[in-house]
Amino acid sequence: MPEPKTILTNTAPDVNELRLDPLDVRDERFDPEDEYRPEPPAEPVPPAWVDGSLRIGIHTSISGSYLNALESARRLGCNALQIFSASPRMWSSGPSRIPDSDAAAFRARREELGLGPLVIHANYLINLAGMQPMLRTRSIQAFHDDLVRGIALGADFLVVHPGARGEAKIEVAVATIIESVKQAVRRIQLGKLRILIENTAGMGTAVGSRLEEVATIVRGLSSLGVGACLDTAHLFAAGYDISTEGGLEATISQIEQTIGLENVYVWHLNDSKIALGGKVDRHEHIGHGQIKAAAFARILQHPKLGASITTGMPGRPFLLETPIEEPGDDRRNVAKLWELSGEEGPAAEKGFSMLTAALKKKLTAHRKKTAKAVKDAAKKALQKKKKG
Ligand SMILES: [Zn+2]
Numbered sequence: 001m002p003e004p005k006t007i008l009t010n011t012a013p014d015v016n017e018l019r020l021d022p023l024d025v026r027d028e029r030f031d032p033e034d035e036y037r038p039e040p041p042a043e044p045v046p047p048a049w050v051d052g053s054l055r056i057g058i059h060t061s062i063s064g065s066y067l068n069a070l071e072s073a074r075r076l077g078c079n080a081l082q083i084f085s086a087s088p089r090m091w092s093s094g095p096s097r098i099p100d101s102d103a104a105a106f107r108a109r110r111e112e113l114g115l116g117p118l119v120i121h122a123n124y125l126i127n128l129a130g131m132q133p134m135l136r137t138r139s140i141q142a143f144h145d146d147l148v149r150g151i152a153l154g155a156d157f158l159v160v161h162p163g164a165r166g167e168a169k170i171e172v173a174v175a176t177i178i179e180s181v182k183q184a185v186r187r188i189q190l191g192k193l194r195i196l197i198e199n200t201a202g203m204g205t206a207v208g209s210r211l212e213e214v215a216t217i218v219r220g221l222s223s224l225g226v227g228a229c230l231d232t233a234h235l236f237a238a239g240y241d242i243s244t245e246g247g248l249e250a251t252i253s254q255i256e257q258t259i260g261l262e263n264v265y266v267w268h269l270n271d272s273k274i275a276l277g278g279k280v281d282r283h284e285h286i287g288h289g290q291i292k293a294a295a296f297a298r299i300l301q302h303p304k305l306g307a308s309i310t311t312g313m314p315g316r317p318f319l320l321e322t323p324i325e326e327p328g329d330d331r332r333n334v335a336k337l338w339e340l341s342g343e344e345g346p347a348a349e350k351g352f353s354m355l356t357a358a359l360k361k362k363l364t365a366h367r368k369k370t371a372k373a374v375k376d377a378a379k380k381a382l383q384k385k386k387k388g
């Protein structure tokens, strides 16, 4: 686009002149208004969900169709949601792109429902810290594919775990993660999609259980606009005691000194089955774990943590990744967050759950079958060993 030329207007136009119909003024004088000036690029209209209102959602299933996730979120009483962009426990085989018509239908329906933000959780197999070349290449490719699908779906955020460092030193792992993200983003126009690095519980050699580690990665990727997603269960299992009032305040100041709250775009709200500092990642229903309901009320109502226009970040959501063991667990956890927030959310559909009784039966049968197959295989291997 050409640069607008400098226009010299030393004298203010006569007010009377302005009242004339321009067509009546056949004047040969140079009128600065005649000068070609490119239209300023239209300010992007902020989406409806960035209005300072409280945003609450849950991870919803894309099983069957991407549209199902939107309908589930609506029926569960959410105004925000998180999804996987493909199966989270498989390396993609076949086409990784979403057909244009499916993506367009998804974007249109989401706008109709006013759901936002839309967060995508990256594939679980991705290890951006991986040192083994094959795993690293696959991870970068899978993350790249998640980005492409996220852009197609019109997602706002893509959350990824930093990865596991294995034998590598933390400094090496952090540098590897930064480089992996940069490689995955190559030749992609991110547009409004923002990558978020999630903190971890610190299981095994997982990177990102210390806020400093997440901060270093986020800083190393600031040119790409990368931010952070903080998970309450992970914070707690990593040793940040957000269950008490004082502990929450201390953790907030640690966030401010490391990542910066202005870089925390998404919260994952999960209670923890694991005790403080237990370093294991096990989510629990809100209020049923070690963090407890009162702490979630403090978090949801904290002026700095939510979507407040003045003290928080408009559009910043609280998203659940709580277990769904019984039909209705999902709906109950969403309702619990609204209750603890002290605000009224959109009405949920009575009795709706992503887990129906029939689906639960199917899943239980599948789990038993898988467990038996694993057991049989172990038995076979043992017999073979004995023989050999
Ligand atoms: Zn999480």
Ligand SMILES: [Zn+2]
Pocket: 231, 233, 234, 281, 282, 283
């Ligand atoms: Zn987790």
